[in-house]
Amino acid sequence: MMIAKRQRLILTLALALAACGGADRPSYDGGLSAIDAGPPDAGTRDSGAAHDAGPADTGAAPDAGLDTTPPWVTSTEPTDDAVDLASGSRMIRIEFSEAMDPSVDALTARIMGSMSGSQITLNVSYGLDGLSADMIANLPAASRVSIDLQALRDLAGNTIEPSSATTDKVLNFRTR
Ligand SMILES: [Ca+2]
Numbered sequence: 001m002m003i004a005k006r007q008r009l010i011l012t013l014a015l016a017l018a019a020c021g022g023a024d025r026p027s028y029d030g031g032l033s034a035i036d037a038g039p040p041d042a043g044t045r046d047s048g049a050a051h052d053a054g055p056a057d058t059g060a061a062p063d064a065g066l067d068t069t070p071p072w073v074t075s076t077e078p079t080d081d082a083v084d085l086a087s088g089s090r091m092i093r094i095e096f097s098e099a100m101d102p103s104v105d106a107l108t109a110r111i112m113g114s115m116s117g118s119q120i121t122l123n124v125s126y127g128l129d130g131l132s133a134d135m136i137a138n139l140p141a142a143s144r145v146s147i148d149l150q151a152l153r154d155l156a157g158n159t160i161e162p163s164s165a166t167t168d169k170v171l172n173f174r175t176r
């Protein structure tokens with residue numbers, strides 16, 4: 001009687017353990033022989049981490065998948081639509097919601113007014129964290145300047161979306 005009861009208990013434990021070890025068990029990483037502790041997902045396996053919805057990689061860390069969130073501009077200096085700015089050499093700074101692709105290293109400024117219709121190329125220099133971009137522009141007097149920001153993109157290649165800092169994705173200002 002006691003033995004039969006014990007066997008039933010063992011069987012129940014074995015069934016419970018089998019139910020625990022399903023698709024959620026961490027798997028070995030093919031690249032670095034480390035256990036991938038990340039949650040499994042519906043993505044495609046690659047040669048790196050086992051549970052990975054993103055592009056092929058060789059890292060051991062689980063991959064959160066492709067970044068499809070567009071970055072946006074959080075602030076600019078000067079602010080969009082600023083007027084009455086001093087002419088001459090000036091630092092322009094743009095700050096972003098996430099790190100940006102530093103390979104986009106030039107923007108075009110269109111200038112209307114005293115130098116009507118001219119364009120200048122601005123060399124873009126990013127902060128170490130990629131969250132800010134600086135450029136120096138030599139601004140003519142009595143001009144309207146517009147810098148199109150649509151070439152900028154995050155590290156996954158998403159272009160910027162409108163934000164309160166730049167509703168039209170173009171930084172505009174005027175010099176006196
Ligand atoms: Ca993004």
Ligand SMILES: [Ca+2]
Binds near residue numbers: 167168
């Ligand atoms: Ca604007």
